[in-house]
Amino acid sequence: MAFEADAGSxxxxxxxxxxxxxxxxxxxxxxxxxxxxxxxxxxxxxMHGQYQIAAGLFDNAGGMAPRLEVYIDKKPAGYALEGGDARRQMTEAEVIEAFAPKE
Structure with missing residues (x-):
């Protein structure tokens, strides 16, 4: 689960x-x-300040659908989330390109 929050909020x-x-x-x-x-x-x-929060911290996150899956090329073969077409999937290279500081 991801959300944006101001510093200190x-x-x-x-x-x-x-x-x-x-x-x-x-x-x-x-x-x-x-x-x-x-x-x-x-x-x-x-993306500055965006939190990716573990869904297990919430009492009922079962109704929430994932919108972003990162390091998709590194996940174990036995892992599969439903609704792959409804969320963005990023490889390791795409994550680094998107989030790493630019020189």
Whole structure:
């Protein structure tokens, strides 16, 4: 699940560990159990500030359809999401081109 938020508009309760995972993003995990919480674009540009949030954090995310699938060329053969035509799918090269800072 993805959404845009202004700096300071997202409030998180609980022990969270955030680290810079690339030149253009950060990742956050629960400091107690290690569950993934979000991936946020930190690089300047169109995607700056966008959060990719784990759907499992919400009580009922079952009715939500995915709109973006990244690293599609790296997913295990046994993984398949329904509705592939209704969402954007990006390869590793496309993700890097879209999100990595430009020199």
């Amino acid at each position: 997202v409030e998180v309760a609980g022990p969270v560990k955030v680290f810079t995972s690339s030149e253009w993003a950060e990742r956050a995990f629960c400091a107690t159990c290690g569950s993934a919480l979000w991936y946020r674009i930190t690089a300047p540009g169109l």
